[in-house]
Amino acid sequence: MKKIPCTVAATDSIGATANRLHKAFHLLLTVCCLLVSVSGQVPYQRLVSADSEPGNWLTYSGNYQGHRFSPLRQITPDNVAKLRVAWVYQFKSIGRQETSPVVVDDVMYVSEPPTRVTALDLRTGRPLWTWQRQQARLSRTLGFGPTNRGVAVLDDMVYVGTLDCWLVALDARTGAVRWETKVEDNGTGHSITAAPLAIDGRVIVGVAGGEAGIRGFLDAYDAKTGKLVWRCWTIPGPGEPGHETWSGESWKNGAGPTWVTGSYDPQLKLIYWGTGNPGPDWNGDVRQGDNLYTCSLLAIEAVTGKMKWHFQFTPHDVHDWDANQVPVLIDADWQGRRRKLVVTANRNAFYYVLDRETGEFLHGIPYSKQTWAKGLDAKGRPIVLPGTEPTIEGNLIWPSLQGATNWFSPSYSPVTNLFYVAVREMGSHYFKGEAEYKAGQYFTGGGERALDGDRAAGWIRALEVATGRLKWEFRLQSPPWSGVLATAGGLVFGSAPEGNFYALDALSGKPLWDFQTGGYITANPVSFLIDGRQHVAIAAGQGLFVFGLP
Amino acid sequence: MNWKKWLSLSVLLTGTAVFVQPVSSQDQISALTADDLKKGQQIFTSQCALCHGIAGTGGRGPALNLARLRRASEDSALFRIIKFGIEGSEMPGFWPLSDREIWQVAGYVRSLGRTEAEKLPGDAARGRELFAAKGCAACHVVRGQGGISGPELTEIGARRSAAYLREALTDPGAAVPEGYLVVTAITRDGRQVRGVRVNEDSFSLQLRDAGNRFHSFRKSDLSEVKKEFGASTMPGYRNRLTASELDDLVAWLASLRGE
Numbered sequence: 001m002k003k004i005p006c007t008v009a010a011t012d013s014i015g016a017t018a019n020r021l022h023k024a025f026h027l028l029l030t031v032c033c034l035l036v037s038v039s040g041q042v043p044y045q046r047l048v049s050a051d052s053e054p055g056n057w058l059t060y061s062g063n064y065q066g067h068r069f070s071p072l073r074q075i076t077p078d079n080v081a082k083l084r085v086a087w088v089y090q091f092k093s094i095g096r097q098e099t100s101p102v103v104v105d106d107v108m109y110v111s112e113p114p115t116r117v118t119a120l121d122l123r124t125g126r127p128l129w130t131w132q133r134q135q136a137r138l139s140r141t142l143g144f145g146p147t148n149r150g151v152a153v154l155d156d157m158v159y160v161g162t163l164d165c166w167l168v169a170l171d172a173r174t175g176a177v178r179w180e181t182k183v184e185d186n187g188t189g190h191s192i193t194a195a196p197l198a199i200d201g202r203v204i205v206g207v208a209g210g211e212a213g214i215r216g217f218l219d220a221y222d223a224k225t226g227k228l229v230w231r232c233w234t235i236p237g238p239g240e241p242g243h244e245t246w247s248g249e250s251w252k253n254g255a256g257p258t259w260v261t262g263s264y265d266p267q268l269k270l271i272y273w274g275t276g277n278p279g280p281d282w283n284g285d286v287r288q289g290d291n292l293y294t295c296s297l298l299a300i301e302a303v304t305g306k307m308k309w310h311f312q313f314t315p316h317d318v319h320d321w322d323a324n325q326v327p328v329l330i331d332a333d334w335q336g337r338r339r340k341l342v343v344t345a346n347r348n349a350f351y352y353v354l355d356r357e358t359g360e361f362l363h364g365i366p367y368s369k370q371t372w373a374k375g376l377d378a379k380g381r382p383i384v385l386p387g388t389e390p391t392i393e394g395n396l397i398w399p400s401l402q403g404a405t406n407w408f409s410p411s412y413s414p415v416t417n418l419f420y421v422a423v424r425e426m427g428s429h430y431f432k433g434e435a436e437y438k439a440g441q442y443f444t445g446g447g448e449r450a451l452d453g454d455r456a457a458g459w460i461r462a463l464e465v466a467t468g469r470l471k472w473e474f475r476l477q478s479p480p481w482s483g484v485l486a487t488a489g490g491l492v493f494g495s496a497p498e499g500n501f502y503a504l505d506a507l508s509g510k511p512l513w514d515f516q517t518g519g520y521i522t523a524n525p526v527s528f529l530i531d532g533r534q535h536v537a538i539a540a541g542q543g544l545f546v547f548g549l550p
Numbered sequence: 551m552n553w554k555k556w557l558s559l560s561v562l563l564t565g566t567a568v569f570v571q572p573v574s575s576q577d578q579i580s581a582l583t584a585d586d587l588k589k590g591q592q593i594f595t596s597q598c599a600l601c602h603g604i605a606g607t608g609g610r611g612p613a614l615n616l617a618r619l620r621r622a623s624e625d626s627a628l629f630r631i632i633k634f635g636i637e638g639s640e641m642p643g644f645w646p647l648s649d650r651e652i653w654q655v656a657g658y659v660r661s662l663g664r665t666e667a668e669k670l671p672g673d674a675a676r677g678r679e680l681f682a683a684k685g686c687a688a689c690h691v692v693r694g695q696g697g698i699s700g701p702e703l704t705e706i707g708a709r710r711s712a713a714y715l716r717e718a719l720t721d722p723g724a725a726v727p728e729g730y731l732v733v734t735a736i737t738r739d740g741r742q743v744r745g746v747r748v749n750e751d752s753f754s755l756q757l758r759d760a761g762n763r764f765h766s767f768r769k770s771d772l773s774e775v776k777k778e779f780g781a782s783t784m785p786g787y788r789n790r791l792t793a794s795e796l797d798d799l800v801a802w803l804a805s806l807r808g809e
Contacts, residue, residue, distance in 0.1 A: 431597055433593070434589075442645065453728075454777065458752075514752075
C-alpha cells in the first residue's frame with residue numbers, strides 16, 4: 001500500500017543532489033514511517049485534505065464538505081461514450097444495496113445488509129477480507145428496512161454502524177474487530193444505517209428510528225477505544241432550550257433521528273448534521289408545538305458536542321419530511337462579501353442557503369412542486385397553507401412522504417458552481433391515524449398513498465448555488481432513489497430506478513452516455529483512479545459496477 | 551414508480567424479510583367493539599376503497615364482501631396481508647397502521663362478508679358462449695386457450711369486481727390495466743409505431759404493436775412519444791351487446807376465479 005506522507009517526502013527529495021539533503025531525506029523518511037506506524041494509513045490530515053488526492057475517495061461524500069465531487073478530469077463529455085465495465089462485484093447478501101464505497105490506496109471498502117463490510121482489490125474487485133455481524137440479521141428496522149450506506153476510515157481502522165445499533169472498529173488490513181460499542185438498544189427500534197463520520201480522533205455516528213418513537217441523538221466515540229465522548233440529544237429534555245416546543249410528555253418519543261451522514265468544517269470545528277421527523281409522523285395532535293430539533297440542521301461543536309446553532313426547516317412536521325440530507329459546505333461570495341455557507345435541498349421541496357458560522361437564513365426557494373406552503377418568511381420559516389395536514393379521509397399534497405429528495409446525495413461542482421440534486425416529483429394522499437407508543441413498534445399515526453406510475457416523475461436538476469434558480473433539468477422516467485456525482489471533467493453521473501447509470505453534461509444536462517445495469521439503483525456514485533486511470537462506481541441491484549475508459 | 555415497485559419498496563421498507571412479528575389472532579376480531587368497526591370502516595374507506603370499492607364491492611382490487619376470502623381464510627392471514635401486502639401483486643403493505651388499526655380494518659372486512667354477496671343477473675353459461683361468438687378469445691387467454699393481445703382472464707373474477715368488468719367491456723379506456731398503455735413512437739425520420747407500452751425507462755422504450763411484434767427504441771432516436779392515457783386497443787362493447795348479453799358476459803367473467 002502507498003504511504004502518502006513518505007511518497008510526498010521522497011518526491012521532494014529526488015531532485016536534491018547534496019549529501020546533506022540525502023541525509024535529511026532519510027531522516028524525514030524515518031519520521032514519516034514512524035508517523036505511519038503510529039497514525040496508520042489514513043491520518044486525520046489526509047481526510048482534511050481529501051481534495052488534494054482525487055485518486056482516492058476517502059469519506060462518504062468524498063470530502064468533509066459533503067461535495068460528492070471528483071476533481072478528476074480524465075473522463076470528459078468527449079470520451080464518456082466509450083466507458084466500459086471494468087469489473088463487477090456481486091454482493092453476498094440479497095437486499096437493498098445503498099453503499100457508497102470508500103477508496104484508500106488501491107483498496108475499496110464496501111458495505112451491505114444486514115451489516116457486512118468487504119475490502120476489495122481496487123484493480124480486480126477480488127475480496128481481500130470480509131466481516132459480518134451475525135446479530136444484525138434479526139434486527140428491528142422499523143420504517144426503513146435492512147441496509148447500510150457505507151463505512152468511515154481513520155488511521156488504520158474502518159468504522160461501521162450496525163443494524164442492531166452497535167459501532168464497530170475493524171482493522172483496515174484484515175477486518176479483525178478492534179473494538180465494538182453498543183450505541184443503543186435495538187429492541188426499541190434504534191438502528192444504524194448511515195456511514196459514520198471520522199474526524200480528529202473521534203467517530204461520529206447517527207441513528208435511525210424515526211418511525212419507532214425513539215429520542216434521537218448524535219454520538220461521538222473515541223476512535224481508538226470506542227468510549228463515548230459525548231452525546232447530543234436532538235430532542236431537548238426538561239430544562240433544556242427547546243423543550244417548551246413539546247406538549248406534555250411527547251418529547252420522550254419525539255424521534256428526530258440522525259440517519260444520514262453529516263458534513264464537517266475542520267476550521268470551525270463544527271459538525272453539520274440533519275435530523276428527521278418528529279414522532280408520531282403524521283399525527284401531530286399529541287405533540288403540539290414546533291417540536292425542536294426535528295426536521296432541522298444542527299451545527300454541533302466537535303470537541304464538546306454542544307449545539308452551536310440550529311435551523312428548523314419544517315416546524316411541527318406532519319408529512320415525515322426529514323432533514324436527513326447531506327449538508328453541502330461552500331465558501332462563496334454572498335451579496336458582495338465572502339461567506340461560509342451551508343446549502344441543502346430539503347425533503348420539503350425548498351432549497352436553502354444558510355450562513356454556517358451563525359445559522360442565519362439567507363435564502364430559500366422551491367426546487368420542486370410543492371402545495372403545502374405559500375413560501376418562506378424573512379427568517380426562513382415556512383408559511384404553511386391551511387388544510388394541508390393529513391386527514392382521516394386523505395389529503396393530496398406535494399411532495400410525497402419520500403420528499404422532493406431524500407437521503408441520496410446531492411453534488412456541488414466548484415468548476416461550474418452549480419448544485420446538482422436528484423428530485424422526486426410525486427404527490428401523496430396523506431392519512432392521519434391513531435398514535436399510541438409501544439416500545440419497539442411502529443409509532444407513526446397515519447400513512448400515505450402515493451401517486452405512482454405516469455403520475456409521478458423524476459429529475460436531475462442543476463441549481464445556481466446562491467439563488468437556487470434552475471440552470472437545467474433532465475427528465476427521468478420515475479422518481480429516483482440515487483444520488484449524483486459531479487466531476488471536474490464536466491460530467492454529472494446519476495442513476496434511475498429502472499437500472500440506468502448515466503452521464504450528463506455538467507453545463508447543459510445533455511445526456512452523453514448510459515448503461516442498463518439490470519438492477520434497481522438506490523446508491524451514490526463515486527470516482528477514483530485505478531493504475532492512474534479514472535473510474536466511476538455505482539451499486540446497482542446486487543452488484544457493484546466499476547466503469548473506466550478502454 | 552409504479553404500484554408494484556412501490557409495493558416492493560414498501561416491503562423492503564418494512565423489513566419484513568428479516569423481522570416478522572408473530573401474529574396472535576385468537577379472538578382479536580371477536581373482541582372488537584362497534585366503535586372499533588366504525589374506525590375500521592373509516593380507514594377502509596380512505597385507504598382501501600380506492601381499489602376494493604366502497605363497502606368492499608371490488609374494483610381495481612378484488613371484492614372483499616365475501617364469506618370466504620381466497621387468500622385469507624384465517625384472520626391471521628388477513629392481518630398479514632393488510633400489514634405486509636401480497637408480494638408480486640398490486641396489494642401494498644400498510645405498515646404505518648398500528649396493529650390495533652389493522653385488526654379494526656380486518657374486523658370491518660370480515661363484517662362485509664356477513665352481508666349478502668352481490669347476486670349477478672346474467673347467465674354465466676350463455677356468457678361463455680358469447681365470449682367465443684364475439685371473438686374475445688382472439689385477444690384473451692382463458693385456461694391456456696386464446697390470443698395474447700389483451701390480458702389473461704383465467705383469474706379475472708377473483709381480481710376484479712363485476713362493476714369493473716362491466717365498465718371494462720363498455721368503456722375499455724376507463725379501465726386500462728397496467729402494462730396496456732397505448733403509445734405511439736415517432737422516430738426522427740418520421741416513422742410511427744403504435745402499440746401498448748411493454749416497458750420504458752429514461753433512455754429506452756419497448757412496445758408491442760397490433761400484430762404482437764416487439765419494437766425497441768432508444769429515446770434519443772425518437773422525436774416524440776405520444777401517450778394515450780384513457781385509450782385502449784380493445785373495442786368498446788356498449789353498442790355491440792344487448793343489455794342481457796352484457797349481463798351474461800359479466801357473469802361468466804366474474805365466475806373465472808382460477809379454480
